[in-house]
Amino acid sequence: MKAAWEWKAEKCRQICKDSMNPEWLLPESELPGEGQLNVVTFPDTCGLLTSEQVKITKLTANELVEQMHTGKLSAVEVTTAFLKRAHVGNQLVNFVTEFMVEEALDRAAELDDYFKATGKLVGPLHGVPISVKEHVGLKNRICHASYVAWTDHIPKEDALLVRLLRNAGGVFIARTNQPQSIMHMECNNIIYGETVNPYNRNLTAGGSSGGEGASIGLHCAALGIGTDIGGSIRYPAAFCGSYGLRITALRNPYKGVFLAGGGNESIRCVIGPLANSIADLKLFQKAVIDQKPWEEETSLIPLPWKELPSFKPEQITVGIMWDDGIVRPFPPMTRALQNAKSKLESAGVKLVNWEPYEHRRGWDILRCLYFPDTANTQKAILEEGGEPVHPLTEWAFAYGKPRSLSLAENWELNVQREEYRADYHRTMNEHGVDFILCPPYTGAASEIGTGQYWHYTAIWNILDQPAVIFPTRLVTDPQVDKVDPSFRPRNPEEKREWKKYVPEKFANAPLALQVVGKHFQDEATLEAAELISKIVLAD
Amino acid sequence: MKAAWEWKAEKCRQICKDSMNPEWLLPESELPGEGQLNVVTFPDTCGLLTSEQVKITKLTANELVEQMHTGKLSAVEVTTAFLKRAHVGNQLVNFVTEFMVEEALDRAAELDDYFKATGKLVGPLHGVPISVKEHVGLKNRICHASYVAWTDHIPKEDALLVRLLRNAGGVFIARTNQPQSIMHMECNNIIYGETVNPYNRNLTAGGSSGGEGASIGLHCAALGIGTDIGGSIRYPAAFCGSYGLRITALRNPYKGVFLAGGGNESIRCVIGPLANSIADLKLFQKAVIDQKPWEEETSLIPLPWKELPSFKPEQITVGIMWDDGIVRPFPPMTRALQNAKSKLESAGVKLVNWEPYEHRRGWDILRCLYFPDTANTQKAILEEGGEPVHPLTEWAFAYGKPRSLSLAENWELNVQREEYRADYHRTMNEHGVDFILCPPYTGAASEIGTGQYWHYTAIWNILDQPAVIFPTRLVTDPQVDKVDPSFRPRNPEEKREWKKYVPEKFANAPLALQVVGKHFQDEATLEAAELISKIVLAD
Structure with a gap:
């Protein structure tokens, strides 16, 4: 007989499965065997993505926005390409806890309509596909922070950072895995199991934002949202070959992140970006802080984001x-x-x-x-x-x-x-x-x-x-x-x-x-x- | 037989007595009787201060600096006038825990020498007499925060705020009283007793920075330094007819303030000015924050002081x-x-x-x-x-x-x-x-x-x-x-x-x-x- 927690874990796994588009899943037989440790180029060659889609997923957030601005790419094209890549990526390294296919494509279509009608972008992140660590709360979606005891917890609103990124035009495509207690430098929990490293599947993708490491490292999203109280943005970025920022505390909006021990202010967990370029980390930060998050989350410091000249x-x-x-x-x-x-x-x-x-x-x-x-x-x-x-x-x-x-x-x-x-x-x-x-x-x-x-x-x-x-x-x-x-x-x-x-x-x-x-x-x-x-x- | 604490209290009272200049003390017989409640104009008429000295003590910090800049007043003249007034003021309302006559006059003479030699002021607070609440630590002086148990505690350096104000040209003339535990809205402790209100000596001078309320309300210093965790700058300012600022936490340097329970960050005590005009509060703040106190006290927020246009x-x-x-x-x-x-x-x-x-x-x-x-x-x-x-x-x-x-x-x-x-x-x-x-x-x-x-x-x-x-x-x-x-x-x-x-x-x-x-x-x-x-x- 299954223990009670297994039913709760199963419920969440089922939500994950149900969130997938079956057409974007490769049959088991087409996936690399267990012995193939390095799968980082597999999505490029597996045939699920067209060559155009492969190219799209190799673009940085800045490049994507630029090409949507010139009309060369549409948000729906971009979102579709990344969603497909995330599906195969997840089959390779197990990093997704929930896809948001419909919501993402709807939002992308809205963005395209807006652009067609006005010739303008919605904001600095117009059409940029974003993945987000599971314990960052989303409205009407279970947010359990890897605890089976919390699998009934459903936030009534999106985390503030999510709202700001969406205002800026960001498109949320998937939620990603994190370890039990969110305090490993790896990424394993009883609900979804282990997220592994796309460069070597015997190794960890890092943690605790390991799902984000895999997501960005495999180019399954153009921007990722992680959290960091001891290295949890930085290990996944480092281990999976991408970029990550652990920002000074009280600059990025943290409201709506679910973590046990809230109110312990002695060491603060911070939220921040993973990306495939430094320019993308800056794009993310400017888009967020320009919206003055301290007006809603009053614990934040009202320090505007400064655009500095490059160092020589x-x-x-x-x-x-x-x-x-x-x-x-x-x-x-x-x-x-x-x-x-x-x-x-x-x-x-x-x-x-x-x-x-x-x-x-x-x-x-x-x-x-x-x-x-x-x-x-x-x-x-x-x-x-x-x-x-x-x-x-x-x-x-x-x-x-x-x-x-x-x-x-x-x-x-x-x-x-x-x-x-x-x-x-x-x-x-x-x-x-x-x-x-x-x-x-x-x-x-x-x-x-x-x-x-x-x-x-x-x-x-x-x-x-x-x-x-x-x-x-x-x-x-x-x-x-x-x-x-x-x-x-x-x-x-x-x-x-x-x-x-x-x-x-x-x-x-x-x-x-x-x-x-x-x-x-x-x-x-x-x-x-x-x-x-x-x-x-x-x- | 005296209890042990009485000896400790007596030691501190003796330090206070020894710090006075006997020539600036009025004989008991010339002081207003206990029945005279309002003593606020007494220092003007008591004869200890010349009419010129009375005028000097009625100037704001901004006016003092201006007149020292034109050479109309010297720092020694200013310091002497305020020190004398503080002596009589203390006889009236008991607000001083220690005078700093010699140190103040030496520093004033230095400032005058500098001005004579260069034609320049040392800084924006050149020659401004300042009083400071006792629990703000001063190098080589007992800092007991009103606890007799702490009467052996001697800081090795000045509080950061004191150093910054001194850098800016401020002259520290006296240390002032505070209540037991520093958590009354009044001003009484077992060492120095009660500081009373110069407008009505049956009333409190306010607290916990009550000595500062009396000091600034009676024009015994041009700027005062208080601390505030529940109103401790504001009661004294309000009750004694002066101005006070409770600034947002983590802007003013707090390093070197002695208060039981340090490290409890749930509610932060802040340090800040009392003065006799809003312009003086601004002068104080700009002088402090322009020195980037966050470079030494890294918990402070690096927000420069903004000079804003006046509101209409x-x-x-x-x-x-x-x-x-x-x-x-x-x-x-x-x-x-x-x-x-x-x-x-x-x-x-x-x-x-x-x-x-x-x-x-x-x-x-x-x-x-x-x-x-x-x-x-x-x-x-x-x-x-x-x-x-x-x-x-x-x-x-x-x-x-x-x-x-x-x-x-x-x-x-x-x-x-x-x-x-x-x-x-x-x-x-x-x-x-x-x-x-x-x-x-x-x-x-x-x-x-x-x-x-x-x-x-x-x-x-x-x-x-x-x-x-x-x-x-x-x-x-x-x-x-x-x-x-x-x-x-x-x-x-x-x-x-x-x-x-x-x-x-x-x-x-x-x-x-x-x-x-x-x-x-x-x-x-x-x-x-x-x-x-x-x-x-x-x-």
């Missing part, structure tokens, strides 16, 4: 962080950094080595603030649902103290957090460092079930500094990226993590880098990331 | 709030509002009646967030010191729940707070109201020991909206401000508060009003207050 190489000083002082990056990541360093140097960017400023201290504060009540809030929801608890959920819940903090202990940690933030900022200023270039993780995507080391992303969450992921187009190469036999771990974490590095396991997995700016310098950080990524990606 | 009457819509829906203002306050209404109407300001939006709901959230741990933090400090607990301390500590909140309960209240803020903002927008004009309190200053009703100020603390106090130059007039015999209290609070209104007790006590703006609209709120107060104060 000589205008910025970049600190390269080779190591966080706890767990050294694996050989391919160090190679990616070295490659970046030599290109940036040649281009005239001023570089210094960035000594990580007391990252252990930062992590020790942060880990206690994720679940100050020792995750009792989350555990109660899991218990109510009766679902099995995933080992990575247990891993995250165990970060803090083994007992609930008192209010006074929580306050003291808030004070320590502020001191750490101020000390880090001062240290960057003292060294004249404008931006930090660092790994987003020790290497490429982690093997499924093994992602335990959040430090390279999470440190910027406690610091509330903006961070941008960009792909280097380098991949792990087992022939090159061998472990130096003289390597000796400095501590138990390093020992644990380096054990996981078996070069062959990560063949072809993409390597990304992270550009970090100062608190609230979101616009400048995007400009720096644009300059740095252009230099790194140039031949 | 027809440009703003003001909602007049006659009543908070819980305790109606006393007759003199209603008269002050009516007077303002008729003048504003004549001047062409668009007025509407503002229905208070669920103030009870706001207060019920707020009162639980002041001391979520049922004030155990504060009680432990009081117990450590062994000092007697003042009834108004007990009153404030009893605001919340009788037991400590759990973390989850605190989070839930944070969520409710955000919802209330957003609802209030939306309601203002729906009614097209830009600013709210309302009482700061039910009437003039409360009689000593009776101040229990914080709602008219504290509501803007939970809402985190900026609020400016201005004097109407009207005073309570027992002949006019009689209680309508038909008055019937609507609830126990109204009954309790109206019992306190015996018109004769409040004779000559000044009546102030409060102008409230929207979250982060600090600059606009000051401009609105400037326009409104000019109209209200015009003959």
Whole structure:
């Protein structure tokens, strides 16, 4: 007999199945076999998409809008192409929790009618297909945040960010997967199972916005919406070869995101974009913040989005962080950094080595603030649902103290957090460092079930500094990226993590880098990331 | 035998006594007798100050800077005049905890030397005498925040705001009194006793920044620094006939303020100015924020100070709030509002009646967030010191729940707070109201020991909206401000508060009003207050 939670999970899976257009599904026999790990080009060649549709899905959001503006493409053509690609993409890596075929095509038709009638676009995101992480609430659709106990929860309105993006012309085509508790750097839950990496299906797509990583990495949507409290936008972007922004807290509208533990303000979860170019991240941000979300969500800071001139190489000083002082990056990541360093140097960017400023201290504060009540809030929801608890959920819940903090202990940690933030900022200023270039993780995507080391992303969450992921187009190469036999771990974490590095396991997995700016310098950080990524990606 | 705490209190009183210049003290026999309640003009006529010095102390900060810029006044002259006035003022109303005679005169001499050598001012506050609330830390001076248990606490550096004001040319002349726990709307502690109101010494100077109210109300300093978590800048400003600003949180630098319960971020204490004109409040703010305090205190929002053009009457819509829906203002306050209404109407300001939006709901959230741990933090400090607990301390500590909140309960209240803020903002927008004009309190200053009703100020603390106090130059007039015999209290609070209104007790006590703006609209709120107060104060 099925447990009660299985019926609830089944209900959600059925909604997902029912949301698909059967005509856009490939028969099992035409799908790549389990042994085919890299499926990233499969949608281009599978025959479901016309060559024109394949081309459309390779365009960035900016390019799509431009071509709809000239009338070269219609919103219905664009939406159809991405919806089809999302169907086959989902068959490959299991990233969708619900398609929105009808709603998307209706909206696209409306946009086309408007354009035909007026010659104008509805807004800066006119006709751009968007996918959105499941726990971002949508009106009249179940929003369970991966908890089976919450599978009856149906928001009465769309999340504010969704409304603003739709106002700007965005077309929502699919909702995407996230892990149990939304606190893994991977993407597995009891309802939909695992979302895997399109470059290597033995690896994770990243998490917690793993569905978004797959969606954008496979070009199944032009923009994605993720959330990030420890790296949850950045792992998926990094692991799947796309771009992502962890913006400073209290800039993007968060209203309508469902996450257990709401009201815990010690460390804020932020919402933000994944995309296939920095220009698209900027397009997203400008479209959102130009609508003054602080008029509805009054906790937001009324800082207009600034359009900055591009940086010239000589205008910025970049600190390269080779190591966080706890767990050294694996050989391919160090190679990616070295490659970046030599290109940036040649281009005239001023570089210094960035000594990580007391990252252990930062992590020790942060880990206690994720679940100050020792995750009792989350555990109660899991218990109510009766679902099995995933080992990575247990891993995250165990970060803090083994007992609930008192209010006074929580306050003291808030004070320590502020001191750490101020000390880090001062240290960057003292060294004249404008931006930090660092790994987003020790290497490429982690093997499924093994992602335990959040430090390279999470440190910027406690610091509330903006961070941008960009792909280097380098991949792990087992022939090159061998472990130096003289390597000796400095501590138990390093020992644990380096054990996981078996070069062959990560063949072809993409390597990304992270550009970090100062608190609230979101616009400048995007400009720096644009300059740095252009230099790194140039031949 | 004296209790241990008495020795500690005595030590601090001795520091205060030793800090005085004996030549600037009047003999007891020349001071007004206890029966003389109104002492506000005494410093002008007492003979300690020359007529030139009296004139100097009546100048605003802007006027002082202007006259030092033309060389008409020197900083030493200005500092001396205010220091002398502060000495006699302190003899009248007991507001100083420590004078800084030598330091102030040395700094003034430096400023004069700089001006003589360069013809330039050091900064926008060149030579402006400033008083500062005791719990704002100063390097190498005891900072006890009114707790005898903390009388050994000596900060190693000045509070950030103090450093910025000094950079701008400000001259710190005295530190001022505050109540036990810094959570009374009055000003009494076991160390220095009561600070009384210069207009009527049976009444409070207000609190918790009561020493600042007396200081600025008596023109003993040109600028004052207070803090406000429930009205603590605004009561003193309102009760003593001066101006005060409760700015939006996270704009003014708070680093170095000592308050029990640091790290409780659910309701933030803010620091800000008292002064004798709106222009001086603006001068203060611009001088501070132009120095980018967020570069050191990274929790602050990097919002530059905007210099706005003055409003014209027809440009703003003001909602007049006659009543908070819980305790109606006393007759003199209603008269002050009516007077303002008729003048504003004549001047062409668009007025509407503002229905208070669920103030009870706001207060019920707020009162639980002041001391979520049922004030155990504060009680432990009081117990450590062994000092007697003042009834108004007990009153404030009893605001919340009788037991400590759990973390989850605190989070839930944070969520409710955000919802209330957003609802209030939306309601203002729906009614097209830009600013709210309302009482700061039910009437003039409360009689000593009776101040229990914080709602008219504290509501803007939970809402985190900026609020400016201005004097109407009207005073309570027992002949006019009689209680309508038909008055019937609507609830126990109204009954309790109206019992306190015996018109004769409040004779000559000044009546102030409060102008409230929207979250982060600090600059606009000051401009609105400037326009409104000019109209209200015009003959």
